[in-house]
Amino acid sequence: MSTLRRDELANFLRTRRARLRPAEVGLPEGVRRRTPGLRRQEVAQLAGMSIDYYIRLEQGRGPHPSRQVLAALARALLLSRDERAYLFRVAGEAPPDATGPGREVSPGLRHLLDAMAETPAYLVDAAYEILAWNRLAAFFVGDLSAVPAGERSMVRWMFGAAVPESHWADPEVLRFARTTVADLRAAYGRYPADPALAALVTELLGLSPRFAALWAEHEVGERRPTVKRVAHPELGPLEFECRVLHVPETDQRLIVYVPEPGSSTQAAFRRVAERVDS
The missing domain is CATH 1.10.260.40 (lambda repressor-like DNA-binding domains)
Known part of the structure; x- marks a missing residue:
C-alpha cells in the first residue's frame, strides 16, 4: 500500500x-x-x-x-x-482492474465522427458493441437510433443465422471474421468478470458453428486493416479499406471505411454526404 x-x-x-x-x-x-x-x-x-x-x-x-x-x-x-x-x-491504493469494456463515448470522439462527413465511421467497444456512428455509417450498419443499447453487436450480426453460407466464400470476409474473433478473445481475457461479454461468447458458441470453430483456434490479437468489397443495393459495388483505430484510454475501436483517393467508391461516399447535408 x-x-x-x-x-x-x-x-x-x-x-x-x-x-x-x-x-x-x-x-x-x-x-x-x-x-x-x-x-x-x-x-x-x-x-x-x-x-x-x-x-x-x-x-x-x-x-x-x-x-x-x-x-x-x-x-x-x-x-x-x-x-x-x-x-x-x-488514497494509497492500487487501482482496481477494469471489470468490463469501456462503453462511455467521449465528446471528442463524437465530434470526430461528425467531422468525418465524407467517410463512414463508427465506434465500438472491445466487445464490438456499436456505441456511436456518423450519418454515412448508417448506410452500412443501418439507423441504430431505434435499436436498444446492448443489441448493437457487430459480432452477433456477423455470425447470425441470417448470413448465407455464400458470404463466407470471400477470403477477405473470412479474414475479417477471424481477426475480429481474435480481438474478441483478447478482450475476453482482459475482462473475465464482465457478464455481458461472457454471455455473448456463450451465445455465439451455441448458435454459430463457424464462430465456435474460430474460437477453438485460440488466436489472440488486435484487429488489422482489411479490404472490404460490398455490393451495396443503392450505391452499387464499393471497395474500401476497413481501418480499425484503437482508442487506448477506453479500449474502444474507431472503425473507418477508407476509399482509394479518386476511386468510384470515394465519389459515391461524396455523393451521399452531399445528399444528407442538403
Whole structure:
C-alpha cells in the first residue's frame, strides 16, 4: 500500500463534487443552491456513507478510506476510468482492474465522427458493441437510433443465422471474421468478470458453428486493416479499406471505411454526404 495523500484526495473530491449537477445523478435541482455542484450530504447519500465521514475526507482528515469506500465514491461522482484510477492512487491504493469494456463515448470522439462527413465511421467497444456512428455509417450498419443499447453487436450480426453460407466464400470476409474473433478473445481475457461479454461468447458458441470453430483456434490479437468489397443495393459495388483505430484510454475501436483517393467508391461516399447535408 502506498502513502495516502490526504490533501490531494480532499481537493480531488471537492472539485469532482462541484462539477456535477443534481440531474446527472438523478436528484432534483432544488432552488437554493448557493454553489455549483452537489452538496456534501448528497454525495454521502449516493455513496452510502455518513455525512460526517465524507466531510472528514474532504477536510483532509479521518481514517484511511477502504477500497469499498473508494469504489462507492467513484460511482457516486460518476468518475471516468482515469479519474477512478487517480482516486485510488491518491488514497494509497492500487487501482482496481477494469471489470468490463469501456462503453462511455467521449465528446471528442463524437465530434470526430461528425467531422468525418465524407467517410463512414463508427465506434465500438472491445466487445464490438456499436456505441456511436456518423450519418454515412448508417448506410452500412443501418439507423441504430431505434435499436436498444446492448443489441448493437457487430459480432452477433456477423455470425447470425441470417448470413448465407455464400458470404463466407470471400477470403477477405473470412479474414475479417477471424481477426475480429481474435480481438474478441483478447478482450475476453482482459475482462473475465464482465457478464455481458461472457454471455455473448456463450451465445455465439451455441448458435454459430463457424464462430465456435474460430474460437477453438485460440488466436489472440488486435484487429488489422482489411479490404472490404460490398455490393451495396443503392450505391452499387464499393471497395474500401476497413481501418480499425484503437482508442487506448477506453479500449474502444474507431472503425473507418477508407476509399482509394479518386476511386468510384470515394465519389459515391461524396455523393451521399452531399445528399444528407442538403
